[in-house]
Amino acid sequence: MSKRWNIFDKHFEQEINLKSDDNNPDQWQDVIYTPNDNLLPDSSIAFQTSFRILKWIIIIAVVALVVRLAYLQFAMGDVLFERGQENYLRIYVTRAMRGIIYDREQIPLVENIPHDSAAIIPADLPNSDTERDALFHQIATILDISVQEIADISEKYRFLYTPIIIKSNIDHESKLRLLSTFPNQASGVTVIEDFSRKYLSASTGMSHAMGYLGKINDQEWQNERDTYTLDSNVGRTGIENSYEEYLRGTNGQKKIVVNAKHSKIDTLFTSEPENGCDLVTTFDSDLQNKVYRLLKESIRSSGATGGSVVIMNPQNGQILSLISLPDFDNNLFIDGIKGKDEVTAYERLTKDKNTPFLNRAISGAYPPGSTFKLVTAASVLENNIVSANDHLDAPGFISVPNQFRPDENFIYKDWKDSGHGSIDIVDAIAESSDTFFYKVSGGYQTFQGVGTEKISEIARKFGLGSTLGIDLPNEVSGTVPTSEWKKDILGLPWVTGDTYNYAIGQGYLLTTPLQVAAFTSVIANNGKLYQPYIVKEISNCELSSRKEPKILSKDFLKNSSITTIAQGMYEAVYNKDGTAKSLQSLPFKVAGKTGTAQFNNNQDIHAWFTAYAPFDNPEIVVTVMLEGGGEGSQIAVPIAKQILSWWHNAK
Numbered sequence: 317m318s319k320r321w322n323i324f325d326k327h328f329e330q331e332i333n334l335k336s337d338d339n340n341p342d343q344w345q346d347v348i349y350t351p352n353d354n355l356l357p358d359s360s361i362a363f364q365t366s367f368r369i370l371k372w373i374i375i376i377a378v379v380a381l382v383v384r385l386a387y388l389q390f391a392m393g394d395v396l397f398e399r400g401q402e403n404y405l406r407i408y409v410t411r412a413m414r415g416i417i418y419d420r421e422q423i424p425l426v427e428n429i430p431h432d433s434a435a436i437i438p439a440d441l442p443n444s445d446t447e448r449d450a451l452f453h454q455i456a457t458i459l460d461i462s463v464q465e466i467a468d469i470s471e472k473y474r475f476l477y478t479p480i481i482i483k484s485n486i487d488h489e490s491k492l493r494l495l496s497t498f499p500n501q502a503s504g505v506t507v508i509e510d511f512s513r514k515y516l517s518a519s520t521g522m523s524h525a526m527g528y529l530g531k532i533n534d535q536e537w538q539n540e541r542d543t544y545t546l547d548s549n550v551g552r553t554g555i556e557n558s559y560e561e562y563l564r565g566t567n568g569q570k571k572i573v574v575n576a577k578h579s580k581i582d583t584l585f586t587s588e589p590e591n592g593c594d595l596v597t598t599f600d601s602d603l604q605n606k607v608y609r610l611l612k613e614s615i616r617s618s619g620a621t622g623g624s625v626v627i628m629n630p631q632n633g634q635i636l637s638l639i640s641l642p643d644f645d646n647n648l649f650i651d652g653i654k655g656k657d658e659v660t661a662y663e664r665l666t667k668d669k670n671t672p673f674l675n676r677a678i679s680g681a682y683p684p685g686s687t688f689k690l691v692t693a694a695s696v697l698e699n700n701i702v703s704a705n706d707h708l709d710a711p712g713f714i715s716v717p718n719q720f721r722p723d724e725n726f727i728y729k730d731w732k733d734s735g736h737g738s739i740d741i742v743d744a745i746a747e748s749s750d751t752f753f754y755k756v757s758g759g760y761q762t763f764q765g766v767g768t769e770k771i772s773e774i775a776r777k778f779g780l781g782s783t784l785g786i787d788l789p790n791e792v793s794g795t796v797p798t799s800e801w802k803k804d805i806l807g808l809p810w811v812t813g814d815t816y817n818y819a820i821g822q823g824y825l826l827t828t829p830l831q832v833a834a835f836t837s838v839i840a841n842n843g844k845l846y847q848p849y850i851v852k853e854i855s856n857c858e859l860s861s862r863k864e865p866k867i868l869s870k871d872f873l874k875n876s877s878i879t880t881i882a883q884g885m886y887e888a889v890y891n892k893d894g895t896a897k898s899l900q901s902l903p904f905k906v907a908g909k910t911g912t913a914q915f916n917n918n919q920d921i922h923a924w925f926t927a928y929a930p931f932d933n934p935e936i937v938v939t940v941m942l943e944g945g946g947e948g949s950q951i952a953v954p955i956a957k958q959i960l961s962w963w964h965n966a967k
Contacts, residue, residue: 527557714727
């Protein structure tokens with residue numbers, strides 16, 4: 317017997333476990349034995365180890381294969397099926413024309429300019445690197461673009477059988493050269509019909525409201541592949557963004573069958589494009605242009621860093637004009653930021669410290685200054701702190717003990733050093749008395765004020781502290797502070813001085829120009845807060861509809877309170893001590909309220925003025941804000957006066 321078997325004999329003699337019945341020698345066939353690995357020869361141990369490794373390799377490979385098959389079946393099934401179809405199917409898109417946006421008189425604010433664009437079908441390009449490189453050089457020469465740019469697009473979308481634009485708006489000569497050089501789409505090169513958006517002169521000053529288009533990104537396209545192509549333009553800001561689903565339309569399609577050489581065999585399906593809906597806005601483009609020029613000149617002459625004007629119809633919430641300066645040229649974004657001039661212009665805008673992309677009318681939050689006294693007055697009257705006939709002394713300042721150090725006093729000044737004497741709430745609004753509103757809000761000595769919480773409660777009913785829901789993106793809510801808010805945000809207690817500042821539109825209170833226009837409208841229309849809106853009609857499509865005015869809140873003010881506040885605004889113009897008396901020369905009656913809001917540690921001031929006209933039957937609200945512009949009565953009132961005069965003459 318061989319040496320190997322001798323070793324095994326010795327092993328079995330020592331290690332076999334006999335678990336049989338000693339009285340039954342025939343039970344040997346049921347013996348269970350356990351060999352000792354330590355006594356196995358090295359080659360046997362190696363064999364067993366190798367077998368175990370091989371077994372696990374096979375198991376892992378099988379598991380990986382199953383996982384991969386499951387992934388391909390369930391996760392990638394649709395994609396692979398689509399690629400398989402694309403090997404013999406081609407889908408060509410006929411672009412829908414985007415809807416036109418009009419002003420209230422059907423004057424177009426934008427138009428679509430048809431043009432041709434050069435495109436490649438990446439999956440149809442030659443497989444050979446040499447052939448593909450030669451083709452890229454031919455295209456680059458014709459279109460005057462870089463070879464690398466074409467190669468990058470080809471590589472990024474190498475599996476796609478749909479046209480991808482490589483250059484928009486090509487001239488006629490380039491189109492003819494491209495078609496003569498590549499007469500067959502089987503080459504992977506084609507020309508498609510396209511269009512560009514052009515914003516017209518009638519839309520001057522509307523860059524923030526109109527918005528602009530931008531190329532769809534890969535993630536957006538993946539989410540909505542049935543709606544867009546890879547090089548679709550989508551609304552990025554303004555109306556173009558808010559009404560994207562209405563403006564975009566539905567692209568047409570042509571599905572054709574091709575052979576192995578990518579030549580057409582048959583047409584399976586054709587659908588015509590459905591153009592996007594047209595929009596009729598509430599804008600008066602003539603008024604908008606007038607306001608734009610006035611505000612631009614006032615910013616230049618006052619040294620303000622920016623400004624905004626909001627004009628609305630107080631009877632329904634329609635926005636007649638919405639201006640924010642500085643602004644930008646929407647047409648810069650028509651074909652993307654590509655050329656040297658476009659890049660330079662875009663960089664200049666992004667680096668401008670005065671933030672021209674900020675829509676100050678709805679996204680800029682500012683202390684409203686004394687315009688907020690209208691809201692404070694409403695709270696005071698509704699809570700019966702004073703009546704319309706009650707008089708309070710309004711000195712040039714009041715002195716309040718420091719609640720933490722009673723031996724120290726805080727001085728709260730009125731803008732008028734000599735004070736206003738004994739006045740009622742109508743005079744307090746007209747003359748914009750600070751000390752009067754200090755007393756009725758936070759109290760003074762034995763006089764009990766209305767308090768912060770009551771002011772905040774009614775401020776929210778006026779639409780402050782939340783968005784109003786205008787049909788534009790990026791509206792901000794501003795801030796309506798309370799004692800709890802200050803504790804949560806700043807970790808500090810609310811003090812009487814906070815209430816004083818709050819009552820006159822300073823401190824932690826922040827509003828947008830749109831919100832100030834909206835709460836002015838509440839006084840003008842006898843107590844209704846309307847949702848402001850810009851698009852009044854969607855037309856020329858299946859989704860056509862007309863916007864109906866929406867009331868956000870009403871019946872939260874007594875008629876007597878509204879009458880008293882309105883009279884205060886009237887007296888601001890027609891009282892000899894009124895802060896807006898320069899409007900007296902207008903040939904119709906106006907009511908208004910000035911505001912001067914300190915910021916930047918009281919080093920700079922915003923100029924505010926909000927007004928409505930005619931006083932007896934209000935048709936228009938005008939709210940003006942100049943960022944860092946100075947005194948409201950000196951800077952903002954003259955702008956409003958010219959706007960109101962122009963509006964009256966144009967009626």
